[in-house]
Amino acid sequence: xxxxxxKTNTLSLYLFIWLVVAGLFxxxxxxxxxxxxxxxxxxxxxxxxxxxxxxxVYWFNVRYTSTxxxxxxxxxxxxxxxxxxxxxxxxxxxQWLIRYLVADMAYEVFxxxxxxxxxxxxxxYYAIVVLVYYVTLYYQDARSRVKKQVELQAMLKGAxxxxxxxxINPHFIFNSLNSIASLTLxxxxxxxxxxxxxxxxxxxxxxxxxxxMNSLKEELANILLxxxxxxxxxxxxxxxxxxxxxxxxxxxxxxLILQPLMENAxxxxxxxxxxxxxxxxxxxxxxxxLQISISNEYxxxxxxxxxxxxxxxxxxxxxxxxxxxxxxxxxxxxxxxFTVKLDIxxxxxx
Amino acid sequence: xxxxxxxxETLARDLVNRYLQKFEQIEVVVSCVDGFSGFKxxxxxxxxxxxxxxxxxxxxxxxxLELIEDPPMVIxxxxxxxxxxxxxxxxxxxxxxxxxxxxxxxxxxxxxxxxRTVSVKDxxxxxxxxxxxxxxxxxxxxxKIGQQIxxxxxxHICHFEAQDDYVAIYTxxxxxxxxxxxxxxxxxxxxxxxxxxHRSHIINVKAIDRLxxxxxxxxxxxLKNGKYLPVxxxxxxKLKALLKF
Numbered sequence: 001x002x003x004x005x006x007k008t009n010t011l012s013l014y015l016f017i018w019l020v021v022a023g024l025f026x027x028x029x030x031x032x033x034x035x036x037x038x039x040x041x042x043x044x045x046x047x048x049x050x051x052x053x054x055x056x057v058y059w060f061n062v063r064y065t066s067t068x069x070x071x072x073x074x075x076x077x078x079x080x081x082x083x084x085x086x087x088x089x090x091x092x093x094x095q096w097l098i099r100y101l102v103a104d105m106a107y108e109v110f111x112x113x114x115x116x117x118x119x120x121x122x123x124x125y126y127a128i129v130v131l132v133y134y135v136t137l138y139y140q141d142a143r144s145r146v147k148k149q150v151e152l153q154a155m156l157k158g159a160x161x162x163x164x165x166x167x168i169n170p171h172f173i174f175n176s177l178n179s180i181a182s183l184t185l186x187x188x189x190x191x192x193x194x195x196x197x198x199x200x201x202x203x204x205x206x207x208x209x210x211x212x213m214n215s216l217k218e219e220l221a222n223i224l225l226x227x228x229x230x231x232x233x234x235x236x237x238x239x240x241x242x243x244x245x246x247x248x249x250x251x252x253x254x255x256l257i258l259q260p261l262m263e264n265a266x267x268x269x270x271x272x273x274x275x276x277x278x279x280x281x282x283x284x285x286x287x288x289x290l291q292i293s294i295s296n297e298y299x300x301x302x303x304x305x306x307x308x309x310x311x312x313x314x315x316x317x318x319x320x321x322x323x324x325x326x327x328x329x330x331x332x333x334x335x336x337x338f339t340v341k342l343d344i345x346x347x348x349x350x
Numbered sequence: 351x352x353x354x355x356x357x358x359e360t361l362a363r364d365l366v367n368r369y370l371q372k373f374e375q376i377e378v379v380v381s382c383v384d385g386f387s388g389f390k391x392x393x394x395x396x397x398x399x400x401x402x403x404x405x406x407x408x409x410x411x412x413x414x415l416e417l418i419e420d421p422p423m424v425i426x427x428x429x430x431x432x433x434x435x436x437x438x439x440x441x442x443x444x445x446x447x448x449x450x451x452x453x454x455x456x457x458x459x460x461x462x463x464x465x466r467t468v469s470v471k472d473x474x475x476x477x478x479x480x481x482x483x484x485x486x487x488x489x490x491x492x493x494k495i496g497q498q499i500x501x502x503x504x505x506h507i508c509h510f511e512a513q514d515d516y517v518a519i520y521t522x523x524x525x526x527x528x529x530x531x532x533x534x535x536x537x538x539x540x541x542x543x544x545x546x547x548h549r550s551h552i553i554n555v556k557a558i559d560r561l562x563x564x565x566x567x568x569x570x571x572x573l574k575n576g577k578y579l580p581v582x583x584x585x586x587x588k589l590k591a592l593l594k595f
Contacts, residue, residue, distance in 0.1 A: 170429075171430045173430075178361070178429060181365060181449035183361060185365070185368055186364055186368070233359050235360050270407075273407050
């Protein structure tokens with residue numbers, strides 16, 4: 001990790017604080033000890049210059065001693081030793097310099113009188129600077145932990161999306177291929193159309209990278225493609241009614257979020273029913289919510305296989321992962337229709 | 351040779367019909383779109399051969415087959431059903447995985463023409479057992495009374511009783527018989543709802559009214575419909591474990 005004070009903006013703050021402290025010390029010398037103002041400034045300047053410099057060096061003692069709690073005794077010893085050594089050396093250098101500049105007997109007495117004060121100050125400066133270093137370390141550590149957590153969350157989301165995407169129903173794919181096999185013999189042109197539709201659908205479903213949001217227009221195009229393929233398989237048994245106003249086309253929603261809902265509608269509508277079935281898809285905007293509803297007729301007498309609700313659960317979890325709060329999906333059922341309603345918050349564009 | 355095609359997708363039926371064109375010996379008498387109509391058609395036409403899809407509306411191909419006492423030869427076709435495929439492989443019945451090649455189809459037909467396909471009659475029990483043991487827990491049972499097919503959601507069933515080769519299924523509406531073994535039935539029922547309380551009895555815990563001491567050391571169960579059933583020693587400990595009393 002970099003030295004926290006060796007960056008232009010923090011270094012000038014550091015120097016400024018030392019300048020203020022030195023100023024305070026100088027005025028104390030001037031008023032309290034009746035030194036001349038030149039003498040006071042020289043003394044305070046040299047003393048604080050030395051300790052300011054030492055303060056920068058203290059970083060290495062903080063940085064390179066262990067932060068392991070079981071090592072606290074060693075850390076304490078190292079700080080006591082560093083404080084004693086640096087304060088002793090600092091004061092010796094100071095005395096040597098000041099004697100070189102101001103050599104007189106009266107000053108010698110003054111130096112002796114203030115020695116304990118200077119030692120106390122040196123230790124205090126050591127303690128304060130080291131404390132500041134520890135706070136910085138702790139703060140940086142916490143920040144990097146939060147950052148890592150955010151990254152992890154994003155990774156998890158990505159992985160989960162991959163998983164949900166890979167759940168394209170193999171039944172659907174193989175049955176579609178079987179329809180194509182049949183069409184190639186009976187009506188090659190229709191087979192051609194179907195192959196192209198299936199390819200577009202698969203490309204959209206499998207090829208999407210981590211791009212998480214998509215416009216309703218694009219999602220809708222893909223859903224309609226899916227329904228077209230199912231229409232080829234089931235012919236007149238499947239009718240689709242969509243009601244999506246132009247104003248909703250550019251609203252955003254999570255990639256492939258409608259697919260499992262439409263698969264459910266097909267599964268409970270068409271797969272478990274021999275009568276014609278109408279699937280309805282509608283969208284509207286309510287303030288900053290995009291509301292989508294998908295409904296299918298079902299046979300109330302059919303004891304359909306329970307799908308275990310995996311599709312609905314996945315959609316609910318994805319919305320929860322993306323938008324927090326979990327009540328974005330509502331299910332209702334009357335005698336003929338099963339309806340799923342989705343609320344997709346529209347985040348303001350950044 | 352009379353044949354029936356049972357598949358809910360038109361194009362899939364078309365393909366079978368087309369592949370069959372060159373086999374003049376085989377006449378498709380009717381095509382059906384689900385298990386109910388398939389069952390009726392088999393009773394009516396007594397075909398020699400059926401082409402049977404598995405995933406269909408109302409009841410699956412397997413469920414339909416369970417209801418037929420003297421099943422004809424069957425060529426199964428399915429797109430993707432891992433349990434079924436395992437069951438097929440173990441029991442050597444002929445099956446086609448959609449989409450299948452014409453040559454593979456012809457092979458299956460030739461087996462049928464030479465009667466080399468294992469007759470389902472001999473193997474039905476084994477196949478159905480293999481399927482129930484591979485499949486996840488049951489959520490419904492399909493039974494018939496005469497020509498009427500009933501689909502019973504599993505939670506509507508109060509209790510089962512062994513009766514020779516059959517199992518009697520009791521619901522609030524009535525009693526149904528099904529060719530089934532208690533052991534495989536017990537294995538495929540949801541463990542948290544059903545307990546085998548006796549060699550010949552499995553009950554739905556929701557149907558229990560109370561457990562009473564019958565004679566010294568032996569218990570009997572009173573159901574909500576007022577019926578009494580015996581509880582064996584091991585049945586008693588299973589009940590105890592499940593209901594935590």
